[in-house]
Amino acid sequence: xxxxxxxxxxxxxxxxxxxxxxxxxxxxxxxxxxxxxxxxxxxxxxxxxxxxxxxxxxxxxxxxxxxxxxxxxxxxxxxxxxxxxxxxxxxxxxxxxxxxxxxxxxxxxxxxxxxxxxxxxxxxxxxxxxxxxxxxxxxxxxxxxxxxxxxxxxxxxxxxxxxxxxxxxxxxxxxxxxxxxxxxxxxxxxxxxxxxxxxxxxxxxxxxxxxxxxxxxxxxxxxxxxxxxxxxxxxxxxxxxxxxxxxxxxxxxxxxxxxxxxxxxxxxxxxxxxxxxxxxxxxxxxxxxxxxxxxxxxxxxxxxxxxxxxxxxxxxxxxxxxxxxxxxxxxxxxxxxxxxxxxxxxxxxxxxxxxxxxxxxxxxxxxxxx
Numbered sequence: 001x002x003x004x005x006x007x008x009x010x011x012x013x014x015x016x017x018x019x020x021x022x023x024x025x026x027x028x029x030x031x032x033x034x035x036x037x038x039x040x041x042x043x044x045x046x047x048x049x050x051x052x053x054x055x056x057x058x059x060x061x062x063x064x065x066x067x068x069x070x071x072x073x074x075x076x077x078x079x080x081x082x083x084x085x086x087x088x089x090x091x092x093x094x095x096x097x098x099x100x101x102x103x104x105x106x107x108x109x110x111x112x113x114x115x116x117x118x119x120x121x122x123x124x125x126x127x128x129x130x131x132x133x134x135x136x137x138x139x140x141x142x143x144x145x146x147x148x149x150x151x152x153x154x155x156x157x158x159x160x161x162x163x164x165x166x167x168x169x170x171x172x173x174x175x176x177x178x179x180x181x182x183x184x185x186x187x188x189x190x191x192x193x194x195x196x197x198x199x200x201x202x203x204x205x206x207x208x209x210x211x212x213x214x215x216x217x218x219x220x221x222x223x224x225x226x227x228x229x230x231x232x233x234x235x236x237x238x239x240x241x242x243x244x245x246x247x248x249x250x251x252x253x254x255x256x257x258x259x260x261x262x263x264x265x266x267x268x269x270x271x272x273x274x275x276x277x278x279x280x281x282x283x284x285x286x287x288x289x290x291x292x293x294x295x296x297x298x299x300x301x302x303x304x305x306x307x308x309x310x311x312x313x314x315x316x317x318x319x320x321x322x323x324x325x326x327x328x329x330x331x332x333x334x335x336x337x338x339x340x341x342x343x344x345x346x347x348x349x350x351x352x353x354x355x356x357x358x359x360x361x362x363x364x365x366x367x368x369x370x
Contacts, residue, residue: 004073016262044262050364062288063344068281071300072274074104077172079256085128087328097326124179126326131181139207143197147215167193173213204244227365241354251284286351296339305333306341
């Protein structure tokens with residue numbers, strides 16, 4: 001949370017370079033690419049269609065969202081918690097959502113995380129979206145790319161020992177196995193390896209709701225290569241487009257945090273947790289409006305709201321009525337500032353054909369090892 005607030009600097013938006021330099025000073029190994037390979041950190045650049053041709057094609061052919069904010073002014077773990085539950089908290093008792101308190105910087109941390117090992121599994125006792133999906137018989141899957149996590153305990157650019165990641169190892173990008181609801185509902189098997197997603201996409205057996213978490217190498221999290229991330233994303237999208245489910249799907253592509261890179265747009269303040277800084281976001285679907293730029297104010301809350309409206313008769317993660325009261329500060333999906341993703345679609349149009357792109361396109365960036 002410190003770096004996010006410092007980058008924004010009370011609305012002046014001038015803290016990005018200073019925070020990158022601060023992160024370098026905190027590194028264990030200054031030669032580690034994660035710590036920036038220059039005395040002048042490159043946090044104010046940009047990429048064009050010659051460097052990210054596939055992302056450019058998706059944005060041009062489908063929908064680009066230019067006001068997508070990360071849901072919290074903090075780092076990766078809270079962002080992934082918000083993605084599946086609309087909250088980031090610290091809890092003291094299993095099965096008791098009322099034992100949770102609001103916490104952005106240090107929610108319950110995995111036991112092998114960072115240099116300061118906690119030794120105990122975190123308690124995620126509050127309600128997540130899978131609980132509503134399970135209660136209504138809606139299928140879901142959370143797919144994890146095997147590899148390692150890149151993040152450290154805080155959101156400075158410190159390097160730390162790599163942490164193993166796969167579908168069987170809960171972590172900052174794979175938090176659902178730590179939720180009481182997932183374990184109690186017998187749904188741990190719905191957290192699956194990415195190979196299962198590719199197989200189900202080919203066979204047309206994908207669940208109603210899917211999340212996909214990358215590994216560090218393909219996450220584009222500094223210092224991972226953008227070209228590697230673009231290749232990874234393209235392979236996943238191609239798999240869906242070439243499968244039987246294409247005509248009935250919507251793909252939402254985004255990044256979990258701002259990565260320390262500069263932005264001039266002041267985040268919208270909705271509550272004590274955020275929003276955080278803007279992140280890229282694209283909507284890909286046979287019903288997406290072609291070449292549309294969505295200027296609505298959005299965050300990951302909009303994804304949860306879309307799922308709730310589409311599959312759950314507009315039920316919300318509302319502790320007053322969902323049967324599992326917790327002290328979250330608000331119902332994020334009900335925020336008045338939040339836009340509606342339905343505006344990105346024309347469900348009356350004829351389904352648009354797939355846009356199959358090369359997994360390793362010609363690019364001005366360093367070639368992807370993928």
